[in-house]
Amino acid sequence: MTVPPLDQPLDRTADQAPNQPLDRRVRIGAVYTRSINLARDGNTPELVRAYLPTSRALQSLRQIADGLTKDAHNRALALIGPYGSGKSTLGLFAGALLAAPETELHQAATTVLDGADRDLSERFRSAVAGQRGYLRVTVNGIPDSLVRQLMLALAIAVEQAGLPPALQEELLGVAESGAPMDAVLKLVSRVQRAWAYAGGSGVLIELDELGKILEYESFHPQRREIHLLQLLAEHAQQASPTPLQVLVMLHQAFEHYSHRLGKQLRDEWQKVQGRFEANAFLEPAEQALRVVGAAFERDGALPAAVSAQLDRASATLTAEGALPLGLEAEKARQLFDRCYPLHPVTLLILPTLCQKVAQNERTLFSYLGSSEPYGLGERLGSVAWSPPSPAGGGAERLRLAPFWHAPEPAPARHYSLPRALRARWLPHVSGP
Ligand SMILES: Nc1ncnc2c1ncn2[C@@H]1O[C@H](COP(=O)(O)OP(=O)(O)OP(=O)(O)O)[C@@H](O)[C@H]1O
Numbered sequence: 001m002t003v004p005p006l007d008q009p010l011d012r013t014a015d016q017a018p019n020q021p022l023d024r025r026v027r028i029g030a031v032y033t034r035s036i037n038l039a040r041d042g043n044t045p046e047l048v049r050a051y052l053p054t055s056r057a058l059q060s061l062r063q064i065a066d067g068l069t070k071d072a073h074n075r076a077l078a079l080i081g082p083y084g085s086g087k088s089t090l091g092l093f094a095g096a097l098l099a100a101p102e103t104e105l106h107q108a109a110t111t112v113l114d115g116a117d118r119d120l121s122e123r124f125r126s127a128v129a130g131q132r133g134y135l136r137v138t139v140n141g142i143p144d145s146l147v148r149q150l151m152l153a154l155a156i157a158v159e160q161a162g163l164p165p166a167l168q169e170e171l172l173g174v175a176e177s178g179a180p181m182d183a184v185l186k187l188v189s190r191v192q193r194a195w196a197y198a199g200g201s202g203v204l205i206e207l208d209e210l211g212k213i214l215e216y217e218s219f220h221p222q223r224r225e226i227h228l229l230q231l232l233a234e235h236a237q238q239a240s241p242t243p244l245q246v247l248v249m250l251h252q253a254f255e256h257y258s259h260r261l262g263k264q265l266r267d268e269w270q271k272v273q274g275r276f277e278a279n280a281f282l283e284p285a286e287q288a289l290r291v292v293g294a295a296f297e298r299d300g301a302l303p304a305a306v307s308a309q310l311d312r313a314s315a316t317l318t319a320e321g322a323l324p325l326g327l328e329a330e331k332a333r334q335l336f337d338r339c340y341p342l343h344p345v346t347l348l349i350l351p352t353l354c355q356k357v358a359q360n361e362r363t364l365f366s367y368l369g370s371s372e373p374y375g376l377g378e379r380l381g382s383v384a385w386s387p388p389s390p391a392g393g394g395a396e397r398l399r400l401a402p403f404w405h406a407p408e409p410a411p412a413r414h415y416s417l418p419r420a421l422r423a424r425w426l427p428h429v430s431g432p
């Protein structure tokens with residue numbers, strides 16, 4: 001299979017300054033390049049508007065929606081996936097869907113979800129209609145006691161929602177490792193009741209980076225704080241006028257964090273995880289490409305010559321069966337257009353490469369948004385519109401293709417990949 005490089009610059013007839021760098025017309029949306037911190041970013045409508053409900057995300061949102069009833073239902077969900085796979089971003093989006101109906105956050109999220117699954121977004125709308133939405137309790141996991149982190153987060157949520165200060169005091173009073181579990185659970189119930197009284201719809205507890213807390217727990221197993229997760233999951237199952245939803249996010253299954261413990265405790269941890277519905281959270285390549293496509297912004301259309309090249313590249317890649325599963329030829333063609341000047345082959349390889357040897361979307365977006373050496377931003381700023389010279393120039397360099405054919409690792413100037421990624425990738429492609 002041969003897919004030639006894209007050797008045409010953008011429409012130079014419309015451009016009076018052919019030596020202008022590419023970054024004057026092509027940009028990467030800034031919201032895609034920052035890493036998500038639930039506590040810090042939870043109230044940022046721009047992030048919600050930029051969210052792409054991928055297939056995995058929709059599956060998790062449907063599970064959450066199933067628990068929006070006031071009846072008994074399993075409302076404990078664990079998203080288990082590698083670094084940068086979009087777990088925190090989903091947590092942020094779910095929180096926005098459950099926010100109070102008049103907020104910009106809720107309206108932005110339901111509008112985005114309308115585009116993917118109107119019925120699903122209606123379920124979120126009606127869950128909060130006429131009420132104050134879900135009280136959002138966010139824990140950003142650090143190596144610390146689960147009880148302390150959870151009680152502190154509840155106290156913050158209670159204060160922000162204007163619930164009685166006495167309740168906040170009580171929460172702070174048990175925010176210590178070793179606090180009795182029944183006292184902790186009673187306080188969770190009291191928060192639910194106070195929120196119901198204030199006109200709230202439910203309580204959403206999001207525990208991000210739970211792995212950090214589990215690791216801490218594995219060093220202090222005598223405290224048995226892990227048991228609180230089981231109690232919370234069981235409590236969330238109960239019928240309530242303000243139901244509790246528990247969403248935890250972590251990189252690996254619980255057992256991974258329990259390896260230093262004895263068999264009995266490991267079995268116990270396994271049992272605790274069993275209380276959660278577990279979702280393996282890793283997007284297929286085709287879905288990751290959708291997110292990449294959404295991140296590209298460009299002024300003006302591509303000239304006819306480049307479009308013709310993309311037509312040929314799409315036809316070849318389709319005929320060779322090189323498109324990822326689920327990506328139809330027409331969608332692929334649109335994607336190649338959106339992501340110019342990335343070469344189609346580069347584009348198709350990037351998500352898989354980032355999954356295999358790096359941190360998934362995190363690496364992908366830090367490459368796309370980076371202005372540091374070898375980042376795409378830096379390359380766009382340094383590559384001009386000018387037509388390619390015999391030595392190779394313009395958009396032609398933004399491809400991986402030379403890499404595949406290099407008898408030895410190609411010189412850095414021939415391709416554009418993050419430094420760390422390249423170092424790890426090189427051993428995999430040293431052949432012809
Ligand atoms: N569906 C999506 N829509 C928009 N952006 C996304 C989506 N999925 C991932 N991203 C982007 O990918 C990056 C990584 O996502 P996120 O921080 O949620 O990953 P994570 O799974 O929580 O990683 P970690 O386990 O390292 O915390 C973010 O910058 C985010 O903007």
Ligand SMILES: [Mg+2]
Pocket residue numbers: 036087088089208209
């Ligand atoms: Mg995260």
